[in-house]
Amino acid sequence: MTQSSLYIGLMSGTSLDGIDIALIEFDDHHLIKLIAADCFPMPFELREQLLAICTSKQTTLQQLGETDAQLGHIYANTVNTLLEKHQIDRQTIGAIGCHGQTIYHSPSGKYPFTMQIGDANIIAAKTGITTIADFRRKDMAFGGQGAPLVPAFHQELFASPTKNIVVLNIGGISNFTILFPNQMVTGYDTGPGNLLLDSWTQQHLHKPYDQDAMWAKSGKVNQELLKHLLDEKYFHQPAPKSTGRELFNLSWLNRKLMPFKLSPQDIQATLVDFTVISVTHELEKLSFDQSLPCELLVCGGGAKNPLIMQRFKEQLPDWTVASTTERGVDVDYVEAMAFAWLAYQRLHNLPGNIPAVTGASKSVSLGVIYPAG
Ligand SMILES: Nc1ncnc2c1ncn2[C@@H]1O[C@H](COP(=O)(O)OP(=O)(O)OP(=O)(O)O)[C@@H](O)[C@H]1O
Numbered sequence: 001m002t003q004s005s006l007y008i009g010l011m012s013g014t015s016l017d018g019i020d021i022a023l024i025e026f027d028d029h030h031l032i033k034l035i036a037a038d039c040f041p042m043p044f045e046l047r048e049q050l051l052a053i054c055t056s057k058q059t060t061l062q063q064l065g066e067t068d069a070q071l072g073h074i075y076a077n078t079v080n081t082l083l084e085k086h087q088i089d090r091q092t093i094g095a096i097g098c099h100g101q102t103i104y105h106s107p108s109g110k111y112p113f114t115m116q117i118g119d120a121n122i123i124a125a126k127t128g129i130t131t132i133a134d135f136r137r138k139d140m141a142f143g144g145q146g147a148p149l150v151p152a153f154h155q156e157l158f159a160s161p162t163k164n165i166v167v168l169n170i171g172g173i174s175n176f177t178i179l180f181p182n183q184m185v186t187g188y189d190t191g192p193g194n195l196l197l198d199s200w201t202q203q204h205l206h207k208p209y210d211q212d213a214m215w216a217k218s219g220k221v222n223q224e225l226l227k228h229l230l231d232e233k234y235f236h237q238p239a240p241k242s243t244g245r246e247l248f249n250l251s252w253l254n255r256k257l258m259p260f261k262l263s264p265q266d267i268q269a270t271l272v273d274f275t276v277i278s279v280t281h282e283l284e285k286l287s288f289d290q291s292l293p294c295e296l297l298v299c300g301g302g303a304k305n306p307l308i309m310q311r312f313k314e315q316l317p318d319w320t321v322a323s324t325t326e327r328g329v330d331v332d333y334v335e336a337m338a339f340a341w342l343a344y345q346r347l348h349n350l351p352g353n354i355p356a357v358t359g360a361s362k363s364v365s366l367g368v369i370y371p372a373g
């Protein structure tokens, strides 16, 4: 089999708002170039179905099975649309890495599990391309959290021997990777990203999100509420740790809001600081080599929230705060690129997880291979 240098990554995340796809090229020195990328909105009915499944509201096995197959078709169509649009010969693609859609993540129960759906057999059959999926459970089988998995890719892209680099993904949930100059790496889920901001906006403004944080800017941060939000036990748990909408959701927020009588816009303003301070509190616990510069590189949709970026700059006056786009890697596609890279790692039997991040007992190649034929 010719060693193709082209790989596709597919990611639909916690926000359930779209499917990101990235086509990347490797050269012999592992250099990674983004050839093409796009984001396809999640059809409204499918988003509603997924939301019902994620919040386990009377979902039948029939609905779960059909949604798994439907997602497989949608992912396959996303790949075929990108290949047609860019006139790419599918025979030149080494593999597709499909994260799938997380419907439940329970890394610390009696029987830890994480569940991503989107039938990879359908993707392989409909695209004619070897497809790799089910990336998280191998890490979990070796005692890890199964998340976050992007740190190894962040290390590949951004590590520097002369800087302290923190790569922060602000998706529905936020996770960061700490890249120390001595090549040590750590990372974990820091807490909510856009999820509560979006849910609160949807509930009060009936809009998908608070565009440019205009609504949050009209409110005032309430320090008492912020302190109460930060008093969640997740923030006091040691790493390795990961979370999701299973914990940080509107029910959790409404319980936290009970003792308060605040305007919705003051709550939105406070939620912005909640996303920011829950990260900076973690950075304060870490010891960086202060003789070297510190850089915070932000990706994910939250990097496009001007108030979040402003508040990081205010909270970290001695740091360089930038988006990964400013470092040549589009904020929208870092995660999809990561799953293309994880597919490359799997096909070459190279490790995908970092035990220091997930808590797994060893580094292993992640994902199950679904051949096209
Ligand atoms: N101009 C903007 N102003 C404020 N927020 C923005 C802006 N652009 C994007 N966002 C935020 O990014 C989100 C969309 O980003 P994206 O589709 O990457 O999802 P995500 O939040 O990264 O989540 P996930 O990847 O976990 O599904 C929006 O819902 C919003 O919260």
Ligand SMILES: CC(=O)N[C@H]1[C@@H]2OC[C@@H](O2)[C@@H](O)[C@@H]1O[C@H](C)C(=O)O
Pocket: 013, 014, 102, 105, 114, 146, 147, 148, 149, 150, 151, 171, 172, 173, 174, 175, 189, 242, 243, 244, 335
């Ligand atoms: C179970 C799951 O899907 N977790 C996601 C979620 O979204 C952000 C954060 O929580 C991260 O831990 C993870 O995704 C990214 C891609 C990761 O595994 O690195």
